[in-house]
Every structure is written in C-alpha cells, then in structure tokens.
Amino acid sequence: MTRIIYKTPDFIIGYKPAGTPSQSDKSGDSDALSELSNELVQNGESGELYLVHRLDRVVGGLLAFARNKRSAAALSAIASDGELCKEYFAVVSGVAESGEMIDYLIKDANIGKALVVDSAKKGAKRASLEYQLLDTVEYKGKPLSLVKIRLHTGRFHQIRAQFSSRKMPLFADKKYGSTHRGASPALFAFRVAFDADGLKCDTTMLPKLSEMPWSLFDKEKFLIN
Numbered sequence: 615m616t617r618i619i620y621k622t623p624d625f626i627i628g629y630k631p632a633g634t635p636s637q638s639d640k641s642g643d644s645d646a647l648s649e650l651s652n653e654l655v656q657n658g659e660s661g662e663l664y665l666v667h668r669l670d671r672v673v674g675g676l677l678a679f680a681r682n683k684r685s686a687a688a689l690s691a692i693a694s695d696g697e698l699c700k701e702y703f704a705v706v707s708g709v710a711e712s713g714e715m716i717d718y719l720i721k722d723a724n725i726g727k728a729l730v731v732d733s734a735k736k737g738a739k740r741a742s743l744e745y746q747l748l749d750t751v752e753y754k755g756k757p758l759s760l761v762k763i764r765l766h767t768g769r770f771h772q773i774r775a776q777f778s779s780r781k782m783p784l785f786a787d788k789k790y791g792s793t794h795r796g797a798s799p800a801l802f803a804f805r806v807a808f809d810a811d812g813l814k815c816d817t818t819m820l821p822k823l824s825e826m827p828w829s830l831f832d833k834e835k836f837l838i839n
Contacts, residue, residue: 695810747759
C-alpha cells in the first residue's frame with residue numbers, strides 16, 4: 615500500500631509498491647502521487663505535491679515528492695546536479711562482482727525497453743552506476759547475487775538494461791531476459807538522501823525480506839550503513 619514514510623513542510627518521502635505508477639498515466643490506474651496527495655488531505659493538510667523523480671511501474675520503493683513550488687525547484691536542481699542519492703537492492707542472475715557500470719543507452723519506444731548502444735549512436739545517453747556485491751547463493755542449481763546499487767544517472771530502465779547487458783538480468787525481469795518467475799523484478803529503491811539548498815533527508819526502508827527472492831538471503835546482508 616502506498617504511504618508516507620517521512621514528512622516535512624517542504625517534502626515527503628513516500629513508499630510506492632511494485633505495480634503502481636509513480637504518477638498518472640494512460641492506464642488510468644491509481645498512482646502514487648495521487649494516493650499520497652489524498653493521504654495528506656485526509657490528515658487535514660494541503661494535497662499539493664510535485665514528483666521529483668520516478669520509479670518504473672514494476673519497481674517498488676521510496677520516492678521523493680516536493681510539497682510546494684519552491685522546494686520542487688530546489689529538489690529538481692538537486693536531482694539534476696547528481697546530489698540526490700538513490701540506492702537500490704537487487705537480486706541478479708549469476709555471480710556478480712562489486713564495481714561500476716558505464717554505458718550508453720537509448721529508449722526504444724516500440725518495444726518499451728532501454729538498449730545498450732555505441733556512444734556515437736544518435737540519441738544515446740550516458741548511464742552510470744556503482745554496485746556492491748552483498749552475497750551469492752545457489753537457487754535451482756544456479757547462482758543468484760544480492761547487490762546494492764547507487765545510481766549516478768537516472769535513465770529509463772537503466773539498472774535493468776545495464777545488468778541484463780552483462781548477462782545478469784534481475785530475478786523475474788522477463789522483459790530483460792530473466793527465466794525466473796515472480797510478480798515483479800527483484801529491484802527495490804531502499805534509500806533516498808540529499809543535503810542541499812536547506813533541504814536535508816536520509817530515509818531508508820527494506821523490502822519484504824520474507825518474500826522471494828529476498829528470503830533466499832540472510833537478513834544480516836541487508837544491514838544499511
């Protein structure tokens with residue numbers, strides 16, 4: 615259920631479950647922005663909200679929303695300057711190693727996917743992230759790795775495309791080549807943090823560790839430093 619996790623007069627951090635759009639789209643389904651706005655109104659507060667960044671519909675986790683135009687401009691600037699920290703947990707196929715990924719991506723609207731391409735290709739955008747291996751386990755005779763990811767850029771389907779291009783698709787991410795079954799890709803936005811322009815936040819939340827595939831790993835592996 616979508617809900618407010620942290621609140622100030624200038625912004626809120628909300629939780630969006632996998633399957634819920636970040637904001638209104640052509641599907642007409644209930645979206646996180648509207649649901650959180652309604653929660654504020656029900657509490658007797660202004661429902662004014664502005665989305666600062668997005669999560670794919672199939673991805674759950676934390677999102678930042680501004681509560682007025684001034685903070686919306688400030689948070690948008692923070693995001694554009696790369697000062698909005700966004701971290702994720704993911705379960706990927708194979709044995710991962712800690713490191714950095716730098717690629718160039720394009721969005722193919724015809725198939726609804728991001729593709730890794732040569733930097734010279736028209737429309738290609740640089741995509742960068744770093745990741746840390748937390749644990750590797752065996753599942754149905756093959757390895758799965760739990761990784762912690764920090765985004766440096768926020769491209770369409772970036773994490774899903776970059777890991778898939780290295781033959782490490784996210785667990786249950788059929789669009790990007792996973793053969794595992796699951797309700798949604800094993801990707802969770804567990805941290806949002808920033809400290810700029812008088813706005814400060816460091817909010818974290820764990821995925822449901824009792825659910826697959828998170829349950830394959832010891833809870834201690836999810837300790838947030």
